[in-house]
Amino acid sequence: xxxxxxxxxxxxxxxxxxxxxxxxxxxxxxxxxxxxxxxxxxxxxxxxxxxxxxxxxxxxxxxxxxxxxxxxxxxxxxxxxxxxxxxxxxxxxxxxxxxxxxxxxxxxxxxxxxxxxxxxxxxxxxxxxxxxxxxxxxxxxxxxxxxxxxxxxxxxxxxxxxxxxxxxxxxxxxxxxxxxxxxxxxxxxxxxxxxxxxxxxxxxxxxxxxxxxxxxxxxxxxxxxxxxxxxxxxxxxxxxxxxxxxxxxxxxxxxxxxxxxxxxxxxxxx
Numbered sequence: 001x002x003x004x005x006x007x008x009x010x011x012x013x014x015x016x017x018x019x020x021x022x023x024x025x026x027x028x029x030x031x032x033x034x035x036x037x038x039x040x041x042x043x044x045x046x047x048x049x050x051x052x053x054x055x056x057x058x059x060x061x062x063x064x065x066x067x068x069x070x071x072x073x074x075x076x077x078x079x080x081x082x083x084x085x086x087x088x089x090x091x092x093x094x095x096x097x098x099x100x101x102x103x104x105x106x107x108x109x110x111x112x113x114x115x116x117x118x119x120x121x122x123x124x125x126x127x128x129x130x131x132x133x134x135x136x137x138x139x140x141x142x143x144x145x146x147x148x149x150x151x152x153x154x155x156x157x158x159x160x161x162x163x164x165x166x167x168x169x170x171x172x173x174x175x176x177x178x179x180x181x182x183x184x185x186x187x188x189x190x191x192x193x194x195x196x197x198x199x200x201x202x203x204x205x206x207x208x209x210x211x212x213x214x215x216x217x218x219x220x221x222x223x224x225x226x227x228x229x230x231x232x233x234x235x236x237x238x239x240x241x242x243x244x245x246x247x248x249x250x251x252x253x254x255x256x257x258x259x260x261x262x263x264x265x266x267x268x269x270x
Contacts, residue, residue: 078115082144085111086169089151093166102158105151112148116141142195149195150179153235153262157182162189176220177213188223188230190214191260196241202234204245210234211257232257 085108092104147169154164161184168179180191192210196202214232223230234250236242238261242250250259 082111082115086147090170093170098158102155105155109148109151109155112144116145116148146193146195149237150193153191153193154180154182156262157189157191160184168193176217177210178217186229188221188228190217190230190232191235192232193235194241195237198240201241201243202236202246203243204249207234207246207249207253207257211253214257234259235262237261237263 089104089108092101096104150166150168154166157180158164162182163184165181165183166179167181168175177192178190179193180189182189182191192213194202194206210232218224218230234257236259242259250257
């Protein structure tokens with residue numbers, strides 16, 4: 001009997017010790033959790049302060065009211081003029097003669113070149129972005145040079161005797177992936193223009209997207225049913241803007257898609 005009592009007491013003691021140990025472990029875990037939560041909260045506050053500090057420094061470096069002190073013409077004036085010129089160009093493309101269209105396009109390209117050349121300075125690039133955001137203008141430097149490049153390529157095809165529809169300029173993001181529709185006799189050329197640099201090369205997915213857009217646009221216009229001779233041209237400023245994988249893809253697809261090089265660089269050397 002005494003032996004059983006002793007064993008029972010021993011078991012009870014062991015159980016109490018385990019309960020105390022488990023409680024200590026839980027308390028320690030709770031303490032560590034509270035410590036981690038506090039550290040996370042402190043980090044969030046620190047991050048918020050850093051962001052606020054960066055924001056204040058950025059605003060001090062590039063105050064919006066002092067933008068016009070950095071440039072001969074304020075960015076906002078140039079952006080407004082650019083937007084007006086583009087609207088004028090869109091109206092003329094729909095309603096005017098070939099000569100007027102050519103002159104207006106040339107003026108548009110010249111002004112785009114002027115803006116692009118002005119805004120190569122890093123400080124001015126920052127101001128450009130701030131002005132666009134503050135004035136809710138959906139204009140970027142890439143968009144400006146991209147539109148100008150489309151117009152330039154259009155003029156090149158026009159000189160080759162094609163009639164040009166400036167689909168990208170007229171319809172913007174609703175252009176179905178086709179920037180220019182060039183027609184001559186019984187041939188239609190669907191052109192996509194990409195003004196890229198060697199650092200920002202054309203990838204295969206750009207070409208695959210164009211191949212898809214080409215087929216959809218052709219079907220929409222009934223080129224297949226009407227048996228119209230048509231093909232796609234992917235236009236870039238120089239060969240270095242297309243990487244090797246893209247070049248191979250073009251070789252495989254050359255029965256209906258080719259690429260063309262129209263160097264726009266000389267425009268900035270005038």
